[in-house]
Amino acid sequence: MPMKEIVCKLLVIGAGPGGYICAIRAGQLGVDTVIVEAVKAGGTCLNIGCIPSKALIHAAEEFERVIHMAGARSPLGISVEAPKLDLAQTVVWKDGIVGRLNSGVLGLLRKAKVKIVHGKATFRDGKTVEVETETGTQVIRAETVVIATGSEPVELPSLPFGGPVISSTEALSLKAVPKKLIVVGGGYIGLELGTAFAKLGAQVTVVEATPQILPQYDAELVRPVAKRLGELGIHVLTGVKAKGLSDEGLALLIETANGEEQRLPADKILVTVGRKPRTEGWGLEELDLDRAGRFLRIDERCRTSMRGVHAIGDITGEPMLAHRAMTQGEMVAEIVAGKKRVWDKRCIPAVCFTDPEIVTAGFSPDEARAQGFEIRVGLFPFTANGRAMTMLSEDGFVRVVARADTNLVLGVQAVGAGVSELSSAFALAIEMGARLEDIAATIHAHPTRSEGFQEAALKALGHALHI
Amino acid sequence: MGEFTIKMPDVGEGVAEAELVEWHVKPGDPVREDMVLAAVMTDKATVEIPSPVTGTVLWLGAEIGDTVAVKAPLVRIEVAGEGGELTATAMPETVTIETVEEQAPVTKVESPPPPESKKAVKAAPVARVEVQTPAEKPIASPAVRLRAQESGIDLRQVAGTGPAGRITHDDLDQFLTRGTPSIMPAGLAKKTAVEEIKVTGLRRRISEKMVLSTSRIPHITYVEEIDVTDLEDLRATMNGSRKPNQTKLTILPFLMRALVKTVAEQPGVNATFDDDAGIITRHGAVHIGIATQTPAGLTVPVVRHAEARGIWDCAAELIRLAEAARTGSALREELSGSTITITSLGAMGGIATTPIINHPEVAIVGVNKIMTRPVWDGSQFIPRKIMNLSSSFDHRVVDGWDAATFVQRIKTLLETPALIFIES
Numbered sequence: 001m002p003m004k005e006i007v008c009k010l011l012v013i014g015a016g017p018g019g020y021i022c023a024i025r026a027g028q029l030g031v032d033t034v035i036v037e038a039v040k041a042g043g044t045c046l047n048i049g050c051i052p053s054k055a056l057i058h059a060a061e062e063f064e065r066v067i068h069m070a071g072a073r074s075p076l077g078i079s080v081e082a083p084k085l086d087l088a089q090t091v092v093w094k095d096g097i098v099g100r101l102n103s104g105v106l107g108l109l110r111k112a113k114v115k116i117v118h119g120k121a122t123f124r125d126g127k128t129v130e131v132e133t134e135t136g137t138q139v140i141r142a143e144t145v146v147i148a149t150g151s152e153p154v155e156l157p158s159l160p161f162g163g164p165v166i167s168s169t170e171a172l173s174l175k176a177v178p179k180k181l182i183v184v185g186g187g188y189i190g191l192e193l194g195t196a197f198a199k200l201g202a203q204v205t206v207v208e209a210t211p212q213i214l215p216q217y218d219a220e221l222v223r224p225v226a227k228r229l230g231e232l233g234i235h236v237l238t239g240v241k242a243k244g245l246s247d248e249g250l251a252l253l254i255e256t257a258n259g260e261e262q263r264l265p266a267d268k269i270l271v272t273v274g275r276k277p278r279t280e281g282w283g284l285e286e287l288d289l290d291r292a293g294r295f296l297r298i299d300e301r302c303r304t305s306m307r308g309v310h311a312i313g314d315i316t317g318e319p320m321l322a323h324r325a326m327t328q329g330e331m332v333a334e335i336v337a338g339k340k341r342v343w344d345k346r347c348i349p350a351v352c353f354t355d356p357e358i359v360t361a362g363f364s365p366d367e368a369r370a371q372g373f374e375i376r377v378g379l380f381p382f383t384a385n386g387r388a389m390t391m392l393s394e395d396g397f398v399r400v401v402a403r404a405d406t407n408l409v410l411g412v413q414a415v416g417a418g419v420s421e422l423s424s425a426f427a428l429a430i431e432m433g434a435r436l437e438d439i440a441a442t443i444h445a446h447p448t449r450s451e452g453f454q455e456a457a458l459k460a461l462g463h464a465l466h467i
Numbered sequence: 468m469g470e471f472t473i474k475m476p477d478v479g480e481g482v483a484e485a486e487l488v489e490w491h492v493k494p495g496d497p498v499r500e501d502m503v504l505a506a507v508m509t510d511k512a513t514v515e516i517p518s519p520v521t522g523t524v525l526w527l528g529a530e531i532g533d534t535v536a537v538k539a540p541l542v543r544i545e546v547a548g549e550g551g552e553l554t555a556t557a558m559p560e561t562v563t564i565e566t567v568e569e570q571a572p573v574t575k576v577e578s579p580p581p582p583e584s585k586k587a588v589k590a591a592p593v594a595r596v597e598v599q600t601p602a603e604k605p606i607a608s609p610a611v612r613l614r615a616q617e618s619g620i621d622l623r624q625v626a627g628t629g630p631a632g633r634i635t636h637d638d639l640d641q642f643l644t645r646g647t648p649s650i651m652p653a654g655l656a657k658k659t660a661v662e663e664i665k666v667t668g669l670r671r672r673i674s675e676k677m678v679l680s681t682s683r684i685p686h687i688t689y690v691e692e693i694d695v696t697d698l699e700d701l702r703a704t705m706n707g708s709r710k711p712n713q714t715k716l717t718i719l720p721f722l723m724r725a726l727v728k729t730v731a732e733q734p735g736v737n738a739t740f741d742d743d744a745g746i747i748t749r750h751g752a753v754h755i756g757i758a759t760q761t762p763a764g765l766t767v768p769v770v771r772h773a774e775a776r777g778i779w780d781c782a783a784e785l786i787r788l789a790e791a792a793r794t795g796s797a798l799r800e801e802l803s804g805s806t807i808t809i810t811s812l813g814a815m816g817g818i819a820t821t822p823i824i825n826h827p828e829v830a831i832v833g834v835n836k837i838m839t840r841p842v843w844d845g846s847q848f849i850p851r852k853i854m855n856l857s858s859s860f861d862h863r864v865v866d867g868w869d870a871a872t873f874v875q876r877i878k879t880l881l882e883t884p885a886l887i888f889i890e891s
Contacts, residue, residue: 340616346604372494406631408606433606433633 003138006115008034010336011129011142013121013282016043018313018325019148020105025333027112034140036131038120041105043150044314045322047098048169053189055094056172057196057353064199064232075392085200088175123283126306144308144336147296148329149282151275151314158244159184159252165245165269168193177201178267182252184242186213188352190272191225195355198232205235205264207242207254214352218364221415224395225354232355245269277315292317300343302332310335324348347411347430349423356396359419361426362411365401374404378436378460380452382416384467387447393417398452400436400460407436407461418449425453436460471520473542475507475535484536485509487529488668492542496524504542507535508668513795522546532667607634614639669763680826683742687862690819691874695837696852698884718854719757720781722809722834724887725880727753727774729873730807736873737807739827740864747829747864756805756825757785759792767825768792769805778887809834820857829864830873833857 010026012019015037023035040047063085070080109116117140119133127145131138153167161167166174171193179202183194186208198204206213206229213229213236214222229236239257246253252264277295290297290305295317302310310332313325331341349361368375379399382388388396396416402409412426429439439457444450451466458464475485485507492504498518505516526543529535605622607615611634615622618639625642627634666674698721706715730737734749741748753774756767768788773781791797808825809832816836824831835855841848856877860870880886 340619342616344604344612344616403631408631432608433629433631435630437630 003133003136006034006117006138006140007142008032008115008140009143010034010146010333011036011140011144012146012148013129014038014043014148014150014313015041015105015109015116016148016150016313016325017045017322018150018329019043019146020109020329021326022146022148022312022329022333023114024108024112025330026336027109027114029333029337031333031337033112034115034117034142035109036117036119036121036129036140038118040102041109041116042098042102044152046101046105048172050322051101052094052098052172053168053192053196054353055097056090057192059090059093060196060199061355067199085177087177087200091173091175094172121282123286126287126309129283144310146329146332147304147309147311147315148313148325149278149315151277151320153272154274154276156184156242156271156273159242159269159271161271163245163249164266165271168270168272171197171268171270174268179203180265180267181205182207182264182266182269184252184269184271185273186210186236186238187216187272187274188214188354190270191229191354192352193270193272194234195229195232198234199355203233205237205266207240207252207264208236208238209241211239213238214354214358217352217358217360218366220399221358221360221413224356224415225352225358227395228355242271275314275320277317279315301335301341302328302343319348319350321348321350345431347427349427351420351423353420356393356416357418357420359414359423359426360411361413361423362409362430363401364411364413365399368401368410373410375401375410376404376407376436376460377401378456378458378464380455380459380464380467382449382452384455385447385449385452387449387451388416390447391417398422398456400439400453400456402436402457402460409434409436409439409457412453412456414452416449416452422450422453425450469546470525471522471544471546472540473504473516473519473544475537475539475541476514476516484534485514486668486671487531487533487535487541488513490527490531492524492527494524494526498522498524498544508672509799513668516541518542518544520544520546532665532671605634606632611636611639618643669766673764676826677823680823684824684826685862686821686824686859687865687867687870688821688857688859689867689870689874690855690857691878693854693856693878693881694842694851695854695881698881699837699852701884714779714783714786716778716782717785718834718837719785719809719811720778721881721884721887722832722877723755723770723773723781723785724778725877726755726807726809726832728880728887729876731774732876733869733873735865735869736830736860738829738864739806740829740861741827742863750806752806754804754806756808756828757788758808758810758825759789761793761795763795766792766797766802767805767808768797768801769803771804807831812836819855822857822859824859824861829861831859832877833859
C-alpha cells in the first residue's frame with residue numbers, strides 16, 4: 001500500500017548543520033518545510049565530526065595534564081598519583097553529548113514546525129524525491145529543493161577502510177587506546193586526532209605526502225604546532241607515501257622521499273587524507289546539475305544550474321566547514337521565504353583544534369599580497385602576554401594583516417592555547433570593516449589572551465606597548 | 468595557460484606614437500574576443516583597440532594620458548589553453564601579438580610585474596570621500612549590507628564617509644533619500660572638495676593648439692555690423708519650398724559662398740603661413756573649417772573645396788560633417804587641412820567675439836547673434852535684422868587695410884545676397 005505523497009514548499013535533503021539550520025529558519029519564516037535525513041540529525045559535524053572530536057580532544061587534554069603532573073615535579077606544586085584512563089567511559093560520555101545535541105536538533109526542528117522524514121532520499125526529478133523509510137517508500141514533492149548531503153572521508157585505494165584501517169568516524173568510537181597508531185595525512189583532522197591519541201597514551205606516527213604538515217597554513221602558524229607534536233613524542237614523517245598494509249596486516253608500508261620502502265608497525269591506521277562531496281547514491285545523475293570540479297556549482301545565492309534546486313554545505317565546495325553550511329542554509333531559507341539575500345560574507349573563520357590551536361580569518365600576509373594589496377603586518381607573541389604565562393602556555397601569537405594605505409583589517413591569524421575563542425573577534429573585525437585603529441582603541445580586558453589582538457594591531461601601527 | 472601581449476598598433480600615416488585616452492578594462496577583468504580594450508588618439512583620430520583573444524587582463528602598460536610608442540606593450544592577457552592556438556585567426560591587422568607560454572624561458576623577461584597595487588584613494592586633506600573602485604568589495608558592516616540588499620542597492624554606488632571609506636547607515640540613508648551619493652548634510656554647508664582632472668586626449672590637443680595660435684600669431688580682430696534682413700528673407704523663401712526631410716539652409720552656407728567669392732579677389736586671406744620656414748602658401752582650393760562643439764570638446768571638421776560646391780551642397784556637407792564630428796565618427800581627413808575657418812556660436816553668439824586663428828591659417832570669421840534692432844533710415848526708425856561678424860587675422864601677413872577690405876566685401880555680399888549668386 002503506497003504511502004500518501006507529501007507536497008510541500010521546501011524540501012531539505014540532509015539534516016547536517018547546513019540542512020537543519022535551513023529547515024529551522026524556513027520554518028520560523030512560515031515556509032511549509034520537510035527535511036529528510038538518512039542517518040541522524042546533526043550530520044557529520046554533530047555525530048562523527050566537530051562535536052565528538054572536540055569531546056575526545058578535551059578528555060585527552062585533561063588526561064595529559066594529570067599525567068604530566070604525575071610524571072614530573074609540576075611547577076604548579078600539584079602532585080597526582082598514577083592517573084588511569086577508561087576510554088570506553090570517555091566514549092560513553094562523548095556519546096551522551098552527541099545524544100543530547102541530536103535530540104536538541106530534532107526538538108528545534110519540531111518547534112519550527114518542520115516535518116522530519118527518516119530515510120534515504122533519491123531524486124526522481126528536480127521536484128520529487130523518494131525516501132526509503134522504515135515503513136515504505138515515501139514520495140515528496142516540493143516547490144524548492146535544497147541539497148545538503150554533505151561529504152565523507154576520502155578512502156585511499158591502497159588502504160581501503162576496514163580491519164586496522166579506520167576513518168575518523170571509527171577513531172572517535174575506539175573502546176581502547178591503540179598502542180601504535182599511524183595517522184596517514186597530516187591535515188587538521190589527522191593532527192587533531194593524532195594529538196589526542198598521543199595524549200591518551202598511544203605511540204603516534206604521522207605520515208604526510210607533502211613536505212609540510214597542515215599545508216593550508218603558512219610556516220609561521222604551523223611552527224608552534226610542530227614543536228608541540230615533538231614534545232608529545234609524535235613522529236612526523238613528511239614527503240612520505242603510504243603504499244599499503246603489510247601482508248599480515250600489522251604494519252604500514254611506506255615509501256620515503258628518497259624512494260626507500262619502510263615498514264611501520266601499527267595497531268591502527270587512521271586515514272585522514274581529506275573529504276569528498278557526497279554526490280553519489282541519491283539520484284544526482286537524474287538532475288544532471290553543473291559541477292565545479294567534484295562539487296556542485298552554485299551561484300552567490302546557492303542556486304544550482306536547475307531552477308528551484310539549491311545546494312549548501314560541503315557538497316558545494318571548500319571550505320568544508322559547518323559554519324559555512326549553516327550560513328548558507330540560513331540564507332537559502334530566507335531566499336525561499338521571499339527575502340532578498342546574497343552571499344556577501346567577507347570571511348569564513350577557520351579553527352584547527354590542534355595543540356596549540358590555530359585560528360584564521362580573512363587573508364594571510366601571502367594571500368593579501370597575492371590579491372595585490374600593499375600590507376602592514378603586526379605580530380604579537382604570547383610570551384609577552386600575562387594570561388598566557390599564568391596558564392603555562394606561552395607558545396604562539398596573534399597576527400594582524402591590514403592594508404598599508406587605509407589600515408583596513410584584511411585578515412587575522414592566531415596560534416596558541418585557547419585561541420579558537422578569539423575567532424569571533426577576528427571575524428567581527430573583518431565583517432565590520434574595522435581598521436587597525438579601531439582594534440587598537442577598543443579596551444580589551446586584562447588579563448586575557450585577547451589583549452594579544454589589540455597589541456598586534458598596535459604593533460602594526462608601530463606602537464605596541466608590551467614588546 | 469598562455470599569455471598574450473598586445474602591442475600598440477601602427478595607427479597609420481607614419482605615426483610613431485599615440486596617446487592613451489581611455490581604458491575599457493582593468494587588471495582582473497575578463498575580456499571576450501573583439502571587446503574594446505582601450506582607445507588611443509593620434510593627431511586627430513581616435514582609434515579603438517579590440518582584444519584579439521578571450522581571457523583575463525593581467526597588466527596594463529600605460530596610464531591615461533601617457534604617450535605610447537607604436538609596438539610598445541599595451542596589455543597582457545591570460546588565456547585558457549594553449550596561447551598559440553588563438554593567434555592567427557583572432558588577430559586584427561593592426562594589432563601586434565606576441566605569444567608567451569607560461570613555462571617558456573622567456574616568461575621571466577616578459578612576465579608581468581606583480582599585480583598593480585590597489586592603491587586606495589588616500590584621504591586627501593580636502594576631501595573625505597574615498598571613492599571605491601568597483602572591483603573591491605565595499606566596506607560596510609553586515610547590517611548595512613543587509614539593508615542595502617533588501618533595498619536593492621548596490622553598495623558600490625554608495626559613497627562611504629567612514630574610516631577607510633566605510634559605508635555607514637547614514638550614508639545609506641542619504642543614498643536612499645536622495646538617490647545619489649552625497650556626504651553633505653541638508654542646508655547650506657561649506658564645500659571643500661576639489662577635483663583634479665587630467666588634461667588628456669582632445670582637451671590636450673585643444674590646449675596645445677590654442678597656445679600655439681596665441682603665442683605665435685599676433686591677432687587683429689575686426690568687428691563689423693551686417694544687416695542681414697534681406698538675407699534672412701531670401702533664406703526663408705528658399706527654405707519655404709523645401710520638404711520636411713530636405714536640407715534647410717542656415718546662414719553659414721551663405722557665408723561660405725560669400726567667402727569663396729571674396730578670397731578669389733583676396734587670395735592672401737585664404738592662405739597658410741609656415742612661420743618656421745617663412746613661407747606663405749596661398750591656396751586655390753577653399754577648404755573651410757567649421758569650428759564645432761562636440762561632447763568631448765572643440766573640433767574643426769572641414770568642408771573641402773567649397774569653391775566647387777553650390778549652396779545646397781555646402782549646407783548638406785556642413786550638416787553631415789557636424790554630425791560626424793559630434794558622434795566621433797569623422798575621419799582623420801575630414802578633421803584636417805582647412806585653409807580658412809568659420810566659427811559660430813549660433814543663438815549663443817553674443818555681440819562680439821575675439822576668435823583665435825586656427826594655426827597655420829591666417830584668417831578666421833566669427834558669426835555673432837542676429838538681433839532685430841531699430842535702424843534710422845534717414846526719416847524714421849525701422850526694425851532691421853543685424854548680425855555682427857568678428858573676424859581675426861594674422862597681422863604678420865594681413866594688414867589692417869586688407870582685413871577691413873575683406874570684411875567689407877563680405878558685408879556687401881551678405882547685405883545684397885543676390886550678389887553671392889551672380890557669376891563674376
